[in-house]
Amino acid sequence: MSQAVSRFAPMSRAQFGIAVLCMLLVVVGSNILVQVPLNNWLTWGGLSYPVAFLVTDVLNRRFGPAAARRVAWFGFAAALAVSVWVASPRIALASGLAYICAQLVDIQVFDRLRDQRWWRAPLVSGVLGAVLDTAVFFSVAFAATGAPWVTWMVGDLAVKLAVNISMLAPFRALMWNLAKPANA
Numbered sequence: 001m002s003q004a005v006s007r008f009a010p011m012s013r014a015q016f017g018i019a020v021l022c023m024l025l026v027v028v029g030s031n032i033l034v035q036v037p038l039n040n041w042l043t044w045g046g047l048s049y050p051v052a053f054l055v056t057d058v059l060n061r062r063f064g065p066a067a068a069r070r071v072a073w074f075g076f077a078a079a080l081a082v083s084v085w086v087a088s089p090r091i092a093l094a095s096g097l098a099y100i101c102a103q104l105v106d107i108q109v110f111d112r113l114r115d116q117r118w119w120r121a122p123l124v125s126g127v128l129g130a131v132l133d134t135a136v137f138f139s140v141a142f143a144a145t146g147a148p149w150v151t152w153m154v155g156d157l158a159v160k161l162a163v164n165i166s167m168l169a170p171f172r173a174l175m176w177n178l179a180k181p182a183n184a
Contacts, residue, residue, distance in 0.1 A: 043156060
């Protein structure tokens, strides 16, 4: 039996653990911060959550979509378990559902666009992921609560899109270390 050579670097246990910890910190932190409005159209979570897409895109570029999905699923389980204690159950459920849907879309779209210009995959996948995440999260977390969730959703999405664009700079800066392995 021949073994197919992966075009992606293998992910060590330590790298996997660090990646899951990063996802956990971003998602749990954002679940706490989304409960704190900045004003009538934005919560603090809108500023922190887009970093999750940067983490996923860096993993996808370096280790491939399978590793990125594995981290997304482990990050989902860990963040959901912790979020139940630091946020309301409704916020935790909305966050978990929005997170996994958006991350899986982000990973799939990024992988399809990976061989195009360096900025296209993280930009397009991040925009699609942010739109899906925002729509699912706010409709599940805040619908019928009396909170101004539609204006929060619009403001949150606008900020996520702006932060997504600003994440292109760190993504590009990290690309020097994201080259294909020598045996590819």
